[in-house]
Amino acid sequence: MKIAVVGGGNRCRNLLDLIEKHSFSEISPKIVAVADKKDDAPGLVKARENGLFVTNDYNDLFDRDDIDLIMELTGDQDVFNEILKKKKKTVRAVAHWIINFLYEISVALNSQVLAKQRLKEQRARCDVIMNVAINEKVMVISPDYRIIDANENLLKKAGLRRDQAIGRYCYEVSHNLDAPCSGERSPCPLPQAIKTKKPSQTTHIHTDKDNNELFFSVSCYPVFEDGKVIGVVGISRDITKDVNIQKLMVQQDRLASIGRLAAGVAHEINNPMTTILTSVMLMQEDTDPNDPNYQELKTIVDETLRCSKIVTSLLDFARQMKPAKKMSNPTDIIAECIVLTKKQAEFNDVVIVENLSEDLPLTNIDGDKIQQALINLTLNAIEATGPGGKVTLSAKFVPNNETFEITICDSGTGISDKDIDKIFDPFFTTKENGTGLGLAITLGIIEQHGGTIDVKSKLGQGTSFTIRLPLDQGNKDVHSL
Ligand SMILES: Nc1ncnc2c1ncn2[C@@H]1O[C@H](COP(=O)(O)OP(=O)(O)OP(=O)(O)O)[C@@H](O)[C@H]1O
Ligand SMILES: [Mg+2]
Known part of the structure; x- marks a missing residue:
């Protein structure tokens, strides 16, 4: 198709470029002539350089036999009307506004194709990130805590399909909560990442069904679009x-x-x-x-x-x-501990109360060491309790999990939040003449017996230490043979 262009402005020059570079599949358009009043119009200049027919009067075009189509690009409706009047019947004509319209459609289609392509690429990249990190739980979360996407590992742990998780709140799916994670043991890093536009990391501490502490590193990496944070990639990793x-x-x-x-x-x-x-x-x-x-x-x-x-x-x-274990009666050991600390209690005007179950079974322990641990705890309790105060030693056997629970509870000064994490550290003491070894030794003894020791304390109200020792039947079976 041979084309003559009336109006040699920039649009004419762009059209010349496009036709030159693009390979058309159904038609093979070719610009053969350009008309413009101005000699230096860019389209006209380019056409001249390309050796095409150029003129300052578009009337010169009507007599030519090598033209199938006249494109009016002047933007002047009168010019188009004149072209319509004067052109040969076999020649077609299109007005500037039709060309504008076609141009806009092609731009829109083009950008749609590009956007689709970009989306496809982004999705592929996301899929790699979401599914390569198999040991981590990964979510893409919007600033209002809604899940945009989640990886297989997270979905498996939550027991959900992807479509069931998307749109729900992250704290609901990952923590079974009805409000965002908070507090010292599970702070949420999302608000910080959104606010600072920088990655943010926190550690969550959870407990399993056996009361063991589990640690998770939770990180949020901001996702940007046009410089704005549109969400975060949240990654949770078990670092226990x-x-x-x-x-x-x-x-x-x-x-x-x-x-x-x-x-x-x-x-x-x-x-x-x-x-x-x-x-x-x-x-x-x-x-x-x-x-x-x-x-x-x-x-x-x-x-x-x-x-x-x-x-x-x-x-x-x-x-x-290793402790020198033999079958011992825990009741005797606790009673002996009370006898040995009674004098110190009387001296401090503190009452010691016994609350022991009678049916404590025999167990295979190093009685001397356990007694030493109990004395350490009882002396601490007496020392922390003022005149008129009370220290209670209780012991019971918990058949469900086959453990002894020994609790030493006092109505003393209590321990501050600042100190409570340090009391088992060797040499930590708040006493003028203390060595700070009592609790470190006690913890060592209990751990050597496969037990645990927990502390609960409220400043000004008192403290209670609970020892949990597994029942060790030692060589009981051999005896019963
Ligand atoms: N029942 C308690 N009430 C309040 N604080 C306590 C209690 N038990 C321990 N503490 C705190 O823990 C710290 C460490 O105790 P630990 O028994 O290890 O050493 P200590 O008692 O200071 O020294 P030592 O045992 O050598 O006399 C104490 O100094 C005290 O601050
Ligand atoms: Mg002590």
């Missing part, structure tokens, strides 16, 4: 193993330092203690058993022996030596 390894390393570090200290101190303490012990034993030999001092001397001997044992235990603990 990493945290536990880290804790173990810190614990081992502490143990190593206690070990070094204990080894040095034990030698120095044992010598004077042996001197005290022999002197007191000699004095006891020279004292009549009916003498009131005889009993006091016996207490000094017993307590010095206990000190000596504590030094040994400290060394055991530092070296993580």
Whole structure:
């Protein structure tokens, strides 16, 4: 199709370019002539350069035989009307507005094709991100916490199909909550990521059905469109193993330092203690058993022996030596602990209350060590309780999970939130003459028995420590043969 253009402006030049470069499938258009009043009109200049017929008077076009179509690009309706009047019958004509209209349609179609293509590419990229990170739970979330997309891993854990998850709130699907995650143990990183337009990370601490702590690293990465944050990619990763390894390393570090200290101190303490012990034993030999001092001397001997044992235990603990277990009666051990701490309680004007179940079964434990742990806790409780206060020791057997629960509860000062995470650290003390080893040793002993120790405290109201020891039947079965 041979075309003559009336109006040699920019649009004419663009048309010349387009026809030159584009390969048409059904028609093969060719511009053969351009008319414009101005000699320097860009379309006319280009046509001249290309060796086409050019003229300043469009009337020159009507006599030519090599034209099938005249395009009017001047934008002047009168010019188009004149073309219609003067052109040969076999020649067709189109007005500028039809060409504008066709041009706009082609631009719109083009941008639709491009947008579809872009969407396809984005979707493919997203699919890779969403489904490659198989160990992580991944969601794309809008700023109002609605799920835009989620990966297979998350959907599997939530027991949902993708279409069931999309549109629901992220906290509903991932945490079964009816409001966004919050609080110290599960802070939400989304608002921070939206506000700062930067990635934000928090750690969630949850507990499983056995009361074990599980740690999750939760990160939000902002997603931008035209410079605006339109949502975030939220990634949740289970980091419990990493945290536990880290804790173990810190614990081992502490143990190593206690070990070094204990080894040095034990030698120095044992010598004077042996001197005290022999002197007191000699004095006891020279004292009549009916003498009131005889009993006091016996207490000094017993307590010095206990000190000596504590030094040994400290060394055991530092070296993580195995406890010497034998079948023991927990009721006896607790009763003995009360006897040994009663004097200290009386001195502080604190009442010790026993609340022991009678049917505690025998268990395979190192009675001396457990007693030492209970004495540490009871002394702490007495020391934290003012005159007129109360310390309660209770013990019960929980048949469901086969554990002993021993609780030492006091009406004392309580522990501040700032301190509570540190009380089991070796050498942490708030007392003028404390070593800060009591709870570290206690924790070591309980852990060596496969048990746990929990603390609950309210400042000004009191503290309660709960030890949970698994029932260990030892070689009971061998006895019953
Ligand atoms: N029942 C309690 N009430 C209030 N605070 C307590 C209680 N038990 C422990 N604590 C706090 O924990 C800290 C550490 O206790 P831990 O038994 O390890 O050492 P200590 O008692 O300070 O020293 P030591 O045991 O050598 O006398 C205490 O200093 C105290 O601040
Ligand atoms: Mg103590």
